[in-house]
Amino acid sequence: xxxxxxxxxxxxxxxxxxxxxxxxxxxxxxxxxxxxxxxxxxxxxxxxxxxxxxxxxxxxxxxxxxxxxxxxxxxxxxxxxxxxxxxxxxxxxxxxxxxxxxxxxxxxxxxxxxxxxxxxxxxxxxxxxxxxxxxxxxxxxxxxxxxxxxxxxxxxxxxxxxxxxxxxxxxxxxxxxxxxxxxxxxxxxxxxxxxxxxxxxxxxxxxxxxxxxxxxxxxxxxxxxxxxxxxxxxxxxxxxxxxxxxxxxxxxxxxxxxxxxxxxxxxxxxxxxxxxxxxxxxxxxxxxxxxxxxxxxxxxxxxxxxxxxxxxxxxxxxxxxxxxxxxxxxxxxxxxxxxxxxxxxxxxxxxxxxxxxxxxxxxxxxxxxxxxxxxxxxxxxxxxxxxxxxxxxxxxxxxxxxxxxxxxxxxxxxxxxxxxxxxxxxxxxxxxxxxxxxxxxxxxxxxxxxxxxxxxxxxxxxxxxxxxxxxxx
Numbered sequence: 001x002x003x004x005x006x007x008x009x010x011x012x013x014x015x016x017x018x019x020x021x022x023x024x025x026x027x028x029x030x031x032x033x034x035x036x037x038x039x040x041x042x043x044x045x046x047x048x049x050x051x052x053x054x055x056x057x058x059x060x061x062x063x064x065x066x067x068x069x070x071x072x073x074x075x076x077x078x079x080x081x082x083x084x085x086x087x088x089x090x091x092x093x094x095x096x097x098x099x100x101x102x103x104x105x106x107x108x109x110x111x112x113x114x115x116x117x118x119x120x121x122x123x124x125x126x127x128x129x130x131x132x133x134x135x136x137x138x139x140x141x142x143x144x145x146x147x148x149x150x151x152x153x154x155x156x157x158x159x160x161x162x163x164x165x166x167x168x169x170x171x172x173x174x175x176x177x178x179x180x181x182x183x184x185x186x187x188x189x190x191x192x193x194x195x196x197x198x199x200x201x202x203x204x205x206x207x208x209x210x211x212x213x214x215x216x217x218x219x220x221x222x223x224x225x226x227x228x229x230x231x232x233x234x235x236x237x238x239x240x241x242x243x244x245x246x247x248x249x250x251x252x253x254x255x256x257x258x259x260x261x262x263x264x265x266x267x268x269x270x271x272x273x274x275x276x277x278x279x280x281x282x283x284x285x286x287x288x289x290x291x292x293x294x295x296x297x298x299x300x301x302x303x304x305x306x307x308x309x310x311x312x313x314x315x316x317x318x319x320x321x322x323x324x325x326x327x328x329x330x331x332x333x334x335x336x337x338x339x340x341x342x343x344x345x346x347x348x349x350x351x352x353x354x355x356x357x358x359x360x361x362x363x364x365x366x367x368x369x370x371x372x373x374x375x376x377x378x379x380x381x382x383x384x385x386x387x388x389x390x391x392x393x394x395x396x397x398x399x400x401x402x403x404x405x406x407x408x409x410x411x412x413x414x415x416x417x418x419x420x421x422x423x424x425x426x427x428x429x430x431x432x433x434x435x436x437x438x439x440x441x442x443x444x445x446x447x448x449x450x451x452x453x454x455x456x457x458x459x460x461x462x463x464x465x466x467x468x469x470x471x472x473x
Contacts, residue, residue, distance in 0.1 A: 001196060002026045004063055004104065006054070006095070007073030009037050009394070011153060012110060015188055016071065021046055023192065028064055036394035055090055058097035067104040069195055072133060085125035092129045096136035106139050106201060108194060110187070113144045113180070113206055116267040123267060130204065139201035141194050143187075143276075146208055146269040147218075149290040150184025151297040152386065163222045169232045174265040175215040176234060180208035183290035186282065193280045200279075206271035211287045215265065218287065225291045324403045324413065326425045326440050332452045334439040334459050338471045343410065343430050345473040348389070350412055350428045351405075353470070354397045355385035361465035365458065366398075369418070373399055378419040400426065422448035428470070437467045 003020060007013045008029035017039070020027050028048045031037050037049060052061045054074055063070075074091050099107070112126040119127065126144075133140050147155040162169065190207050194200040213221070216232050223230040277284065285293065340346045353359060359366050370381030383396040391397070391405040397414060403425075404413035410431070416424035422443040429436045439459065443449045 001068040002028065002064065002066055003195075004028045004030055004067050004070035004102075005073070006030045006052075006071060007075070010073055010075075012148075012184075012187070012191075013071075013073050014038065015150075015184060016073075016191055017043070017047070019188055019192055028067070030063065033394070036392075038392035038395065052098070054094045054098075055087060056094070058094040061094070061098050063098055063102050065102050067102045069106040069108065070099065070104050070138075071191065072107055072109040085121055085128065088125045088129050089132060092132040096132065100137050104138050106141060106196065107133060107136060108141045108143065108191060109133055110191065111142050111144045111204075113146045113208070113269045113271055115206070115270065115272045118267065120267050123269075134202070139198075141197075141200040141202075142204035143190055143194065144204060144206045144271075145182055145187055146179050146271070147181040148184055148187055149181045149209075149287065149294065151294040153184060155181070156291075156294055159218060159222050163219055163226065163230055167228070167230050169219070169230065171216070171232055171234050173234050173236050175219070175232065177265055177268055178212055178214055179218075179269045180212050180271050181218065181287050181290065182207060182209040183285040183293060185293065186284045186290075189282055190276065190280070193282065194276070197280075200276070205276035206273040207276060208271035208274075209284045209287060209290065212270055213287060221287055222291055225288050326413070326427065326438075327442050330442060332441045332443065332449070334456075334463055335436070336438075336463055336467045337434050337436045338467050339433060340430070340435050340471045340473070342473040343433070346435055346471055347407065347410055347430055349470045349472075350430075351391055351407065352389050353412075353428075354400070356388065359466060360469035362462045365462060370399060373418040376419045379417055420448075421445070421451050435467060435471050437463065437470075439463060 003025050005013055005017060005020070005027055008017060009031050013029075017027060017029070021043070026048075027046075028050060029037060030050050030052045032051065032053045034049050034051055037044075039047075048064070050063060052063070054061070072092075072095060074095070075088065109130060111130050112123050114123050114127045116123075130140075130142050133142075149156050186209065187207065216234070219230060219232060276282075349360075367381060374380030374382065379396075379399050381398045383398060385391075385397050386395060391402055391412065393402055393405055395402040395405075396417075399416065399418040400414040401417050402412070403415050404411060406412075411429045412427070414426045416426070418424075420441075422441055424442075425438075425440040427436075427438045427440070429438075441448075441452050443452055
């Protein structure tokens with residue numbers, strides 16, 4: 001089958017893509033920026049890529065006419081607190097218009113469980129998108145899931161942060177809300193098995209794991225799987241805003257996502273309809289099994305995708321292409337270079353920078369800078385990196401965003417998403433037997449210049465020692 005995969009660069013899309021290819025399907029990946037599709041050269045050779053922004057005028061967007069099916073995996077919850085629902089509705093309406101020019105028979109939409117009488121803004125938006133898609137020129141299959149547990153998923157990473165960092169927690173009362181988590185591999189199994197199944201056309205199904213738990217249960221069970229104990233005390237006085245700040249400072253989530261999650265966590269998300277599981281004969285994994293499977297991926301460095309790599313998790317609001325040209329005028333720079341013996345080994349050092357590896361010198365100072373950044377609403381160092389030794393354009397790298405990762409050309413270019421009174425780039429380049437490291441800062445007014453000169457003493461020994469340690473083989 002020829003399949004359109006929207007949201008191909010997202011958490012679910014990146015997991016679904018290799019499965020569809022393994023099944024022998026022809027996959028067309030729809031992304032806003034082709035350079036941001038984080039797949040290797042071998043995978044790129046097997047797929048077709050189309051650049052589409054579903055928030056733009058649909059008259060200017062095109063998909064192949066001979067499509068058999070499509071996956072609708074477009075969500076905007078991490079991008080906004082106020083108007084993400086309008087964006088999601090507009091994207092769905094534009095998708096319907098675009099698909100009028102194709103022969104697509106089935107569209108599969110991954111939504112949220114909407115059985116509670118009172119829905120959060122997030123879940124109301126998912127339900128609204130579902131209603132819009134039902135009006136499209138195709139047969140629709142809707143899968144409604146609750147919390148998805150898997151390496152790199154936002155829910156899993158938040159639970160992981162809370163349990164690993166806080167053995168004793170004072171929590172809001174929403175931790176007593178019931179939910180029904182589902183393992184990511186079960187979600188992928190449902191998504192692939194409904195493909196082309198006419199019995200699922202124009203129907204909506206709940207999908208969930210075998211366990212109905214409170215968030216408090218999930219935190220306790222996580223600790224048990226990991227081999228330690230935790231203590232959780234609930235208080236009724238923590239407001240949604242305070243809850244959001246609590247999640248933001250303790251976990252790796254962004255503030256926007258924290259706000260939307262807290263809003264949804266007040267609602268029960270429990271499956272009421274298990275028809276599909278019976279129909280397809282799928283045996284889902286328990287919550288504990290899902291955690292265990294997630295850590296096996298983490299320990300083997302096999303995490304395929306992470307929510308943290310979403311552009312919405314940082315500060316960039318435009319296409320990466322707008323930042324890739326490092327300015328030459330009106331900027332302040334710290335340039336350093338060093339002769340190297342083994343270019344390939346040094347290149348591997350560059351490609352491992354950040355995350356667990358750190359920044360090769362003064363990691364405690366980088367952590368302080370990350371903490372200060374988080375205090376003023378920046379990402380801090382919370383995001384780390386998805387892969388220990390692979391980098392793709394668009395990836396999050398601590399409080400940087402990867403603009404260019406050209407291993408053949410031996411060049412890595414990063415853009416700072418930390419809060420600063422200006423714009424900052426950090427570039428590593430190997431050329432003619434030497435490593436060049438350039439920090440560029442374009443200040444915004446007097447405050448920007450004062451900021452640069454105030455941190456310049458730290459740059460002198462941090463950047464100087466950093467390049468020396470990167471150059472070591």
